[in-house]
Structures are given as C-alpha cells and as structure tokens.
Amino acid sequence: xxxxxEAAAPLLDVRDLTxxxxxxxxxxxxxxxxxxxxxxxxxxCLLGESGSGKSVTLRxxxxxxxxxxxxxxxxxxxxxxxxxxxxxxxxxxRGGEVAMVFxxxxxxxxxxxxxxxxxVEMIRxxxxxxxxxxxxxxxxLLDLVKIPSAxxxxxxxxxxxxxxxxxxxxxxIALSCGPRLLLADxxxxxxxxxxxxxVLILLRRLQQExxxxxxxxxxxxGVAAEIADRVAVMYAGxxxxxxxxxxxxxxxxxxxxxxxxxxxxxxxxPDQDIAAIPGSPPDLRRLPGGCSFAPxxxxxxxxxxxxxxxxVYPAPGRMARCLRVADVLxxxxxxxx
Amino acid sequence: xSAAMEVQPYVDPRDxxxxxxxxxxxxxxxxxxxVKGAGKGAVVRAVDGVSFTLFKGxxxxxxxxxxxxxxxxxxxLLHLVVPDSGELVFDGDAVGETGGVNIGDLRRQVQMVFQDxxxxxxxxxxxxxSIAFGPMVNGRSKTEARRIAHEILVKVGLRPxxxxxxxxxxxxxxxxxxxxIARALAVGPRMVILDEAVSALDKSVEAxxxxxxxQLKRTLNLTYLFISHDLNVVRYISDRVLVMYLGQVVELxxxxxxxxxxxxxxxxxxxxxxxxxxxxxxxxxPPLVGDPPSPIDPPSGCRFRTRxxxxxxxxxxxxxxLGHWEDRSSHVAACHMTTPDSGHSLAGSA
Numbered sequence: 099x100x101x102x103x104e105a106a107a108p109l110l111d112v113r114d115l116t117x118x119x120x121x122x123x124x125x126x127x128x129x130x131x132x133x134x135x136x137x138x139x140x141x142x143c144l145l146g147e148s149g150s151g152k153s154v155t156l157r158x159x160x161x162x163x164x165x166x167x168x169x170x171x172x173x174x175x176x177x178x179x180x181x182x183x184x185x186x187x188x189x190x191x192r193g194g195e196v197a198m199v200f201x202x203x204x205x206x207x208x209x210x211x212x213x214x215x216x217x218v219e220m221i222r223x224x225x226x227x228x229x230x231x232x233x234x235x236x237x238x239l240l241d242l243v244k245i246p247s248a249x250x251x252x253x254x255x256x257x258x259x260x261x262x263x264x265x266x267x268x269x270x271i272a273l274s275c276g277p278r279l280l281l282a283d284x285x286x287x288x289x290x291x292x293x294x295x296x297v298l299i300l301l302r303r304l305q306q307e308x309x310x311x312x313x314x315x316x317x318x319x320g321v322a323a324e325i326a327d328r329v330a331v332m333y334a335g336x337x338x339x340x341x342x343x344x345x346x347x348x349x350x351x352x353x354x355x356x357x358x359x360x361x362x363x364x365x366x367x368p369d370q371d372i373a374a375i376p377g378s379p380p381d382l383r384r385l386p387g388g389c390s391f392a393p394x395x396x397x398x399x400x401x402x403x404x405x406x407x408x409x410v411y412p413a414p415g416r417m418a419r420c421l422r423v424a425d426v427l428x429x430x431x432x433x434x435x
Numbered sequence: 436x437s438a439a440m441e442v443q444p445y446v447d448p449r450d451x452x453x454x455x456x457x458x459x460x461x462x463x464x465x466x467x468x469x470v471k472g473a474g475k476g477a478v479v480r481a482v483d484g485v486s487f488t489l490f491k492g493x494x495x496x497x498x499x500x501x502x503x504x505x506x507x508x509x510x511x512l513l514h515l516v517v518p519d520s521g522e523l524v525f526d527g528d529a530v531g532e533t534g535g536v537n538i539g540d541l542r543r544q545v546q547m548v549f550q551d552x553x554x555x556x557x558x559x560x561x562x563x564x565s566i567a568f569g570p571m572v573n574g575r576s577k578t579e580a581r582r583i584a585h586e587i588l589v590k591v592g593l594r595p596x597x598x599x600x601x602x603x604x605x606x607x608x609x610x611x612x613x614x615x616i617a618r619a620l621a622v623g624p625r626m627v628i629l630d631e632a633v634s635a636l637d638k639s640v641e642a643x644x645x646x647x648x649x650q651l652k653r654t655l656n657l658t659y660l661f662i663s664h665d666l667n668v669v670r671y672i673s674d675r676v677l678v679m680y681l682g683q684v685v686e687l688x689x690x691x692x693x694x695x696x697x698x699x700x701x702x703x704x705x706x707x708x709x710x711x712x713x714x715x716x717x718x719x720x721p722p723l724v725g726d727p728p729s730p731i732d733p734p735s736g737c738r739f740r741t742r743x744x745x746x747x748x749x750x751x752x753x754x755x756x757l758g759h760w761e762d763r764s765s766h767v768a769a770c771h772m773t774t775p776d777s778g779h780s781l782a783g784s785a
Contacts, residue, residue: 147637148608260726261501290500291664291708296721298710317637320710324717344714361642363667364712368690371649372671374642378607 107177108135109311110159110279115171117154117163117335124383128154130335131171136279141305141312143322143343146332147358149379152315155332156281159313160196161188175279194224197272201284203264207256213240213267214252217274224275239270244300262293266300273304280305280312286321298324319362323347328415331355334380334390336406341416351418351427354391389420397422447625447656449544450491452527458626458658459489459545460761464511464521470731479730481507483682485521489626490763494652494659496673496690498666498705500727504682505662509630512660513545514538526625543573546619550631552611556603562614563588563599569622587617590654592647609640613647620651626658634663645672666709670694675763678702681730681738684757688766698768701739737771747771749778 117129129151136142144152157163159173161183173180175195183191200206207216217236218229225232233252240248243266256264265285272280285301286294302325305312316322322329326343331352339352350356357375366372377394380386386393388403395402399421407419412427420426464485467478482504489495497505510516512523514531522529525544529535549555556565566587567580575583585595591613593599603611612632619627629648633641649672652659663669669676669690676693678686678701686699697703707722723742728734737755740746749771758767758774771777 147639262726290727291666292500292704292721292723293726295708295710295718296724299718299721318710319638320712323712323714324710326714347712347714358639361639362712363638363642363645363665363671365667366671368671371646372642374646375639376643378609378640379637 109138109140109176110136110313111172111174112155112159113172115155115158115173116169117151117158118168118170119166120168121166126382127335127385128382129158130385132332132335132337134330134337134340136311136313138278138311139309141314141325141327143326143329144313144315144332145317145319145322145329145358147317147379149334149382150332151335152317152332153283156198156283156313156315159279160192160198160281162192162198190224193220193277194275195277196279196281197275197277198281198283199265199268199272199285201287203261203268204256206268207264209256212253212255213259213270216267216271217252220271220274235274236270239274240267242273242304243267243270245270260293261289262297265289265297269297269301269304273308276308277310280310282312282314284316285314287316287318294321295324301325319347319359320364331358334382334385336390336419337417338391338420339416339418341413345413345416349427351412351416351423352391352420353395353397353422353426356426357394397425449625450526454491456491456527457488457524458491458526459512459660460522460524461488461512462486462522462524464508464523465519466507466511466516467519473731477731480682480733481730482511482518483733485679485682485684486757486760487677487684487687488761488763489658489660491658492656493674493763494661494672496669496676497660497662497679498664498669498676499679500664500705502681502727502730503679504730505679506630508679509547509628509660509662512628513542513547515547543622544624545626545628546622546624547628547630548612548615548619548632550634552608552615552635553603555615556611556618558603561600561602562606562617563595565603566614566618566621569618573622583621584617587621588614590620590651591617593617607640608636609644612636612644616644616647616651620655624657626660628660628662630662631664632661633668634665641668648672666694666705678705681727681733683738684760684769685739686768687757687760689764692766696766698766698773699739699770700743700745700772702768704742737769745772745779745781747779753777 112134115129115132119126132155146152158169214236218232221232221235236252237248240251245251245263245266286297289297314325322343329343329346330337331339333354339355350359360373361375375394380390388405389407392398392402402421407421409417409419410423411417412423464482466482467480470477470479485508499505511518525536525541530541531538563584566584570580570583588595588599593613633644661672673690676690677684680701686702697706704722725742728741734741735751736753737750740750755769755771757769759765760767771779772781775783
C-alpha cells in the first residue's frame with residue numbers, strides 16, 4: 099500500500115509524532131507529524147537544517163524532552179509503546195534498549211568523573227555485577243572503539259582526552275549495554291575532517307558488527323552518504339522525503355532536497371554562483387498553511403498553499419510529500435513500482 | 436590619444452604601491468602563548484614562523500584543523516594579538532613601525548568577520564547603530580553614518596527600513612552574518628579577513644552568503660583572506676590556498692594546483708578525508724589515524740611526522756622548509772620529499 103515491501107514488523111515505528119513547546123508568548127511546533135520507520139540493523143539518517151526538528155525528534159524517541167514539551171503521536175520500539183513508559187521501565191529503556199551519542203562529548207560527559215567511572219556506573223546500573231567485572235567490560239569497550247592503551251585511558255578525565263578520543267569514549271558508553279537502537283545526534287560535526295572520517299568509519303563498522311538499528315541525525319549530506327542505508331529529509335518538523343541514500347542523493351524527489359544538494363558546496367565551478375535556496379526556513383511559531391516549503395519553492399503553485407501535500411511514492415521504497423514530484427523527478431514517474 | 440589611456444582600470448586612491456605590490460606580506464610571524472599548569476615555561480606555539488603573500492584582488496584560503504593556528508594568524512594580521520616576532524608589510528609599508536602604517540590606519544583598511552555571528556554583535560544595539568559605529572568613530576556625523584549603514588545594508592541584501600532597527604536576537608543566523616559583513620564594510624576596507632565566517636550557517640544559507648561575498652568582492656574591489664576548515668568551500672572561493680598544521684605552513688599554492696596535485700602528505704590526507712556525497716563511493720579506510728598532537732610540545736623536525744605514512748629519520752632530525760613562497764604562482768610544500776637532496780628516500784618524487 100505504501101510502497102514498502104518488507105514483511106517483518108519494523109524495529110522502530112514512528113507515526114505522526116508531534117512535539118509542541120508551549121509558552122505564554124507562543125506555541126512552537128518543533129515536530130509536526132513526523133512519520134518514519136526503521137528495520138533492525140538499518141541505518142536511517144535524519145537530514146535537515148537547524149530548526150527542522152531532527153534533534154527534537156531524536157530526543158522524543160528517548161523520552162529526553164522537558165516536561166513542558168507536549169508530545170503526541172505513536173512511537174513503538176519492538177512493539178512496546180515508548181511514549182507510555184513510566185518509572186522503572188523508562189529508566190531501563192533509556193541506556194538499556196536505546197542509547198544516544200551526543201554532538202559535544204565535552205558537555206555530555208561529566209567533567210568530575212573519569213571515563214571508567216562513566217562506563218562502570220552505566221554497566222552496573224543496567225547489567226549488575228561487581229565493580230571488577232564492570233571494569234573489565236569497560237576495557238573491552240574502549241578496545242572496541244579503538245582507543246589506544248585502553249586500561250590507562252579508563253582513569254582519564256574527559257578534559258584529558260582529545261576531541262576524537264572523547265567521542266570514541268562517548269560511543270563506548272552508548273554501546274555498553276548492547277542497545278537495540280542507537281541514536282546519534284551529529285556525532286561527528288564538532289570533529290576535524292581527518293578525525294571525523296575515522297569516527298564515521300568506526301561507527302559504520304560497529305553498526306555492522308553489532309547489528310543495532312541506528313538513527314543518525316546530521317545536516318551534512320556527505321555524512322549521510324558515508325553511513326546511511328536510507329535518509330529521511332526533514333523540513334519544518336515534517337519528513338518531506340524518504341528513500342535509499344544513493345537514490346535520494348542522486349535524484350531527489352522533493353524540491354527542498356534538490357535545493358539542499360545544489361547549495362552544498364562540492365566541486366562547483368569557482369567562477370559561478372552556487373544555486374542557493376532563496377529565503378530562510380519558516381518561523382515555527384507561525385507555520386504557513388499548506389506546504390511549509392512553498393514560500394521558498396520555485397515550483398510552488400496555488401494548490402501547494404492550500405494543504406500540506408499527502409505522501410506520494412514515486413518509486414519503490416521512496417516517498418515525497420510534494421505535489422510537483424513529477425516535475426522534480428520526471429524520469430521516475432510511470433516506472434512500474 | 437593613445438588607446439592605452441582610454442581604458443583606465445579602477446585604481447583605489449589609497450593604493451600606494453600599485454597593482455604589483457602585494458596587499459600584505461607576512462614574514463616569519465611568530466606568537467607563543469604561555470600556559471599555566473602545564474609545567475614551567477610551557478608555551479603553546481600557536482603560530483610559529485608563518486610567511487605568505489596576499490596579492491591585491493585575490494582570495495587566499497587558509498585551511499587547517501582546530502588548533503593549527505589559523506585564527507591566531509588572523510588576529511596577528513590585525514594586531515588584535517601582537518606578534519612576538521616577524522614582519523608585516525601592508526601595501527609596501529611596514530606595520531606598526533616608524534615611517535610605516537600605524538595600527539589604526541591598518542584596521543581602517545583591513546576588517547574582519549568572525550564565526551559566531553551573534554556574539555560579535557552588541558545585543559543592546561539595533562544593527563543599524565552597530566554598522567554606523569565604525570564610520571562614527573572615524574569622524575562621520577551621526578546622520579552621515581546612518582546613511583552609510585543603510586547603503587551597506589542594501590548591498591548585503593537586507594532592507595534597511597525592515598532590518599536596520601532590529602536587534603541581533605531578532606535576526607536569523609544568515610541575516611546576522613550579513614549584518615557582520617555590512618559592519619566590516621562600513622568603514623570602506625580594502626581587505627577583509629573572514630574567519631570561519633560561513634561555518635556556523637546552514638548549507639542553504641551558507642551558499643547565499645558565499646554568493647554575496649563573491650559579488651561584494653567584485654563590486655567593491657576587495658581582497659579576502661578566507662579562513663575555513665571546509666575544503667570544499669575553500670576550493671570554491673579561493674584563488675590560492677595556504678595549508679597550516681600545528682602553527683606552521685605546510686603547503687601554499689594556487690587553489691587549482693593544490694587540489695589537483697597536493698604535494699604535502701598532510702594536504703593529501705585532508706583532501707582524502709573529504710566526504711564523497713556519493714553512497715556508491717564510500718571511504719573505506721581513514722587517510723590518517725589519531726588526532727593532531729598538542730601544540731604545547733610539538734614533535735621535533737617535521738611536525739607532521741608522527742602521523743605521516745612516509746616519515747623517516749631525516750623528518751625527525753630536521754625541520755623541512757617551505758622554499759620560495761613569494762610569487763603568485765609558487766606551489767611549495769614544507770616536506771623533505773619535495774626537496775631533491777634532503778636525504779629522504781622518496782626525495783624528489785613528490
């Protein structure tokens with residue numbers, strides 16, 4: 099019905115996820131009906147610019163949003179209703195079944211605890227066992243993420259490690275309890291180019307070896323190309339395009355994805371302007387009626403401003419919420435699905 | 436009379452040295468910072484003997500990873516951080532010396548745009564006042580300065596009536612960076628230092644600002660020093676490129692040449708770390724392992740030798756030199772492999 103052919107139930111299923119931040123002045127709709135799913139062992143990249151709702155979506159999946167956030171919709175991980183979890187079950191879920199790697203390890207790690215203390219606390223909290231057992235497991239984990247002289251680094255404080263090693267330690271902590279779902283929020287954005295590629299290759303290898311489903315938030319199309327199986331492009335709180343990474347980057351179906359590709363500096367001729375998307379993303383306090391991208395879209399018509407477009411499936415495994423898909427992606431329309 | 440006299444190229448009245456005189460020459464710039472708590476006499480060798488030429492009307496891209504000294508270099512050029520030693524020549528005049536150009540004049544002709552567009556603006560000042568501040572300090576009347584501010588706002592693509600009275604928090608990241616560019620341009624500089632000026636922006640906005648920078652350079656006859664960690668952006672915008680590693684220049688040359696035929700192994704590793712944007716051509720093995728070493732206690736000899744796949748004993752013993760860097764067409768690398776008689780087994784092959 100929706101173009102997907104998989105028979106098994108997905109690991110993660112997100113339906114109409116909506117997150118609103120309500121204050122006296124305004125209501126900000128950060129996530130506005132995001133829908134996507136993830137199979138076991140699959141890497142999905144949530145791709146979008148600042149304010150697109152990708153990080154808020156990720157935090158909603160781990161139930162990390164503050165109390166004033168109004169979350170609606172459905173999030174199911176292996177059949178269990180994530181949004182209904184409370185108390186003990188929620189604490190076991192966080193870190194045990196789902197773990198997160200944050201963008202800035204320096205602020206995500208506690209500066210007064212050593213890397214070893216972080217790991218031991220996490221392991222004993224979820225798996226029990228003695229301190230010595232947990233410490234042995236911690237050394238294994240640091241070896242797993244290729245931190246040299248692991249036993250010695252266990253006693254290092256976060257500030258004593260370089261940026262690349264800190265992020266590896268963060269990954270070790272996230273993997274320590276064998277999560278079924280790994281969430282990564284721009285884990286390589288703060289790293290230098292030569293270190294970023296090392297961490298990306300490490301994450302790719304670990305994901306393949308350990309087989310956990312992974313959601314990877316990034317604004318960088320290049321990062322998505324390196325690590326993703328599928329991408330979901332977000333704009334103003336909605337998933338506006340989804341599909342296999344190679345297909346989406348080669349032939350985007352949504353005008354926003356096409357614009358993002360064209361405006362990313364990559365081998366453009368130095369004597370020509372870059373095809374930038376005009377304007378800026380909409381104010382989330384006052385979203386336009388109809389398609390949120392219509393005000394910046396060269397293809398927008400009156401119909402685009404009437405209602406937000408329903409999903410269309412231009413090819414197997416691909417989805418776009420755009421009325422003009424036929425004009426963005428003429429070659430794919432009409433092919434047998 | 437003669438045909439040559441009819442075509443008069445635009446000449447800036449402040450241009451003292453003529454078109455062939457470089458806008459800026461830096462020779463052996465050095466700045467160390469003392470660090471507390473890292474042992475007695477510990478210093479960070481932030482910029483350690485950096486030399487380059489910036490020609491009039493060109494864009495020189497400066498690339499390198501965090502901690503390589505590229506931002507300190509930018510601050511040295513404006514004397515926002517005073518160099519320990521070295522020489523700066525601006526349009527033929529020595530900077531800060533008797534008979535040369537004084538720091539105030541230098542800063543009127545060289546302006547800077549920083550990475551963090553929010554913290555570089557006064558949050559309690561409408562942006563039109565921020566932009567008018569420079570001209571007012573330089574002796575313009577309030578109304579005159581306001582008029583200049585509005586003119587510049589138009590040039591950076593912001594409607595003065597709409598955006599001029601706003602405060603920084605009322606602007607998006609891209610708009611704030613346009614205001615910062617406007618403020619830099621308000622005093623009519625000849626050269627602009629852009630220190631990671633587009634790095635914090637979203638890709639679609641980054642493209643807009645890059646287009647704006649190129650257009651302003653053409654119309655206002657500017658010279659850019661463009662600092663960035665993003666090699667794709669540097670390749671796109673630069674005429675020449677300077678690559679830094681741990682406070683030193685490792686490679687310098689025309690952008691097209693450096694990107695096509697990099698001579699230093701570090702430059703090649705940087706280029707090899709660029710993500711492909713093509714899921715069919717993923718990078719299988721990282722070009723380098725580990726992080727850059729600490730600039731407090733850099734390796735002896737060549738600073739890159741600890742991460743270099745071609746390091747030999749000569750790399751540890753002697754520091755390689757850059758060679759003849761002064762010319763516009765020079766493509767040089769500080770690597771023993773590029774010097775024929777250096778004693779490296781691969782000498783002359785790179």
